[in-house]
Amino acid sequence: MNLLYFCFSSYLNTMTPKEKYIEDVGLLYEKYGLPKMAGRILGYLMSASTKNTSFENLQEALKASKGSISGNINLLLRQSLIEKHMISGDRKSYYKVVFTSLNNILEAKVKSIAEFKQIYERGITLVVDEHSHNYKYLSEVLEYYKFLEEEMPLLKRKWEEKIKKNETP
């Protein structure tokens, strides 16, 4: 993208659908706790039409510093949201979104359920009066989280079975 285009596009406030998409993915992931740049990287990788996306590609497309790209790539690698692959005879690193870990989504949910469940369990030990509003409140919420904790593995299994059916019809 050259300077002329850049000036025009920002003046007229136009973006290609792809550029818009990248920014929106960035914002969505930011909303759910990742750095915006990490989200933008995911947006670029997800909407990429070329097979191989390098560090350099990302830097140019997202117009960000090496440091930021490097840091956020490694964050995404640690969270298994992307993976690195190499091409023989080429010293660059290439990245793509991870295909396998769909259950990551549910697993993250299960984790957060466990965290809240613990907080409610602790809370209940601090409320002395068993007839109080709070005691009843905390007990019920706790029940709900226990329910969710039981149900999540069932949901996971249900998904796995559905996949199996589709693969061997």
Next chain:
Amino acid sequence: MNLLYFCFSSYLNTMTPKEKYIEDVGLLYEKYGLPKMAGRILGYLMSASTKNTSFENLQEALKASKGSISGNINLLLRQSLIEKHMISGDRKSYYKVVFTSLNNILEAKVKSIAEFKQIYERGITLVVDEHSHNYKYLSEVLEYYKFLEEEMPLLKRKWEEKIKKNETP
């Protein structure tokens, strides 16, 4: 809490279990997107042994400014996480955690599922080659979100039935 206690407790790094609890609830909610102060208010309200908690109680317990308490109370009210109640002959406002909206938890989840689903739907329109890694990736994730979107209402119903049984045994 007097100054002497404050100096001691911070110097020795001791906190009552309740104080520790309030801070931990604050951190947990901060992690999931609420301002820390809003989380601390929830922590205080949840672990309160007294029936009525006023604005003033909160301000004293959390050692925060009126402005911060006010802003965060109203945030929590808007999100239906707490509710206000009045006492006749008393011009103060009192607050408590909301008992009813357990399904808020699931509903928030359903909303976030819808947001991600939309992002994947948009992404798929940007990837031209139907045999590419990304096309397959986005299609599968999209399937998964559709599955979750279908399952959530079922889960909700299951919970409601479980509650009904417990109420009329």
Next chain:
DNA sequence: CAATAAGTTCATTATGTAATGAACTTTATG
């Protein structure tokens, strides 16, 4: 082995969000 490419590290700067506190509005009371 010098030169360069690829990526990392980290001190500095920038940005966004939250808390503060003083001034203000609203409501009640003697």
Next chain:
DNA sequence: CATAAAGTTCATTACATAATGAACTTATTG
């Protein structure tokens, strides 16, 4: 109706987190 209590608003300050960019490491190639 003056006074005070209860809470809100908002400009300012503080804080936490992210991005930058230059110096650095590591690997590669002519």
